[in-house]
Amino acid sequence: MSISAANRPRPGRRRIHARSYGAPSSVLSLLLLFISMLASTLAYEMEVDALVYESSYFQELAVRGEIHIDMTEPPLIRDIHIQRRQDSVVPTSVSEATSTWDSSAASTSSTTSSSSSAAATSLAIATDTSTTVSPTAVSTSISPSVTVVTTPLPSPFDTSIGSNFTVSSCPTFFSTFLSNSTFQSCVPVSLLLQNSNSFFRAERSTTLLTQTLDSACNAPLAICSPLMANLASELIADANCGADYKLQNPLVSQAYAGLLAYEPLYRATCLQDSTSGAYCFAEAVTNTTNDADAYPYYTALGLNMPAGASPTCSQCLKDTMSIFAGYAQATNQPLASTYLGCAAQVDVACGSGFAATDIKVGSVKKSAATRKGYGSISASGGAAALLALLFVFDDTFDHVLGY
Structure with missing residues (x-):
């Protein structure tokens, strides 16, 4: 029996009923939790310049759909070399400290000259190194230690002896005795007064001047005095500077007077004020109220005191004039021609009577005449006695002194 298609029974449709599952809901919850954790991890704070991004000018450009292009030149990119700071390095000399100061000044100048186009970015270059330079010490804040640079003592003829000499042996003689350590240890103030630029600078500072006088007055007079007398004799010898001395070469004449006047100026400049304890010479040259206080010391070198000059009438002046009165009696001392005028x-x-004026200047021949209370060292002492003293001298003095 055939059944037509129209009469064929339709197959029954399955109806799927939705069931509720717990798994998709749990997965969705875990996914949302993971996203929130990821968002909190990647979140960061962004600062936006309101003046740039929220200004009315840029809002207008946004409405019109236009793009603003900055046509100005871009800022220059400077090469910045970064070096690790050496905290353990401390300047050991004035020149090193000066170099540090110069490099710091250069970096500061470079920072200040930055273009105005980089005004929105502030670059601060700071240094914690401060260096102070002084005539005698260098201090730095890098290390708690302080490096002290000792200032050398003043020396005579420290600028240049020049070349105005008749014979080459004269400047050679100068170089020989000036470089000798024994001569330098005597610190001859008599040669420093007229021919030392470093001593002139030291006179501006009571501290430096006192340090110089301390060294000069600690020098052994028994060695230095005959040494200077011998150098004076050798200086004007024909083999050395005799020709220039006869022509009155100023450098040679001043050196000769300074060598002869070593002992009287040694005693005078080493006098101390009984009240203050300071050196009388230091008080005289640093007295800004009366420049004449220093003039009597220069008379020991053969220079007359300026007319009308009136030094301060102190005990220091009285004692100094007493010393000079004794040495003015020697024929070979420059004081023989200047003392009476000064007195x-x-x-x-x-x-009247403050300074002795009744002495006979130049009455003692070739001897260092002295006042009561001072010893006497003959400038023309025997060769044996002088040779005994020369054992402590350097070998470089052998040919200078002729032994």
Whole structure:
């Protein structure tokens, strides 16, 4: 029996009923939790310049759909070399400290000259190194230690002896005795007064001047005095500077006077004020109220005191004039030609008898005449006695002194 297609029974449709599952809901919850954790991890704070991004000008450009292009030149990119700071390095000399100061100044100048186009970015270059330079010490804040640079003592003829000499043996003689350590240890103030630029600078500082006088007054007079007398004799010898001395070469004449006047100026400049304990010479040259206080010391070198000069009438002046009065009696001392004039001026200012004027200048031949209380060292002492003293001298002095 055939059944037509129209009468064929339709197959029954399956109806799928939705069931509720718990798994998809749990997965969705875990996914949302993971996203929130990831978002909190990647979140960061962004600062936006409101003046740039929220200004009315840029809002207008956004409405019109236009793009603003900055056509100005881009800022220059400077090469910045970064070096690790050496905290353990401390300047050991004035030149090193000066180099540090110069490099710091250069970096500061470079920072200040930055273009105005980089005004939105502030670059601060700071250094914690501060260096102070002084005539005698260098201090730095890098290390708690302080490096002290000792200032050398003043020396005579420290600028240049020049070339104005008749014979080449004369400047050679100067170089020989000036470089000798024994001569240098004597610190001859008599040669420093007229021919030392470093001593002139030291006179501006009481501290430096006192240090110089301390060294000069600690020098052994028994060695230095005959040494200077011998150098004076050798200086004007024909084999050395005799020709220039006869022509009155100023450098040679001043050196000769300074060598002869070593002992009287040694005693005078080493006098100390009984009240203050300071050196009388230091008080005289640093007295800004009366420049004449220093003039009597220069008379020991053969220089006359300026007319009308009136030094301060102190005990220091009285004692100094007493020393000079004794040495003025020697024929070979420059004081023989200058003392009486100086004493007369001092007496006018300080009263009659303040300085001795009844002495016979130049009356003692070739000897260092002395006042009561001072020893005497003959400038023409025997060769044996002088040779005994020369054992402590350097070998470089052998040919200078002729032994």
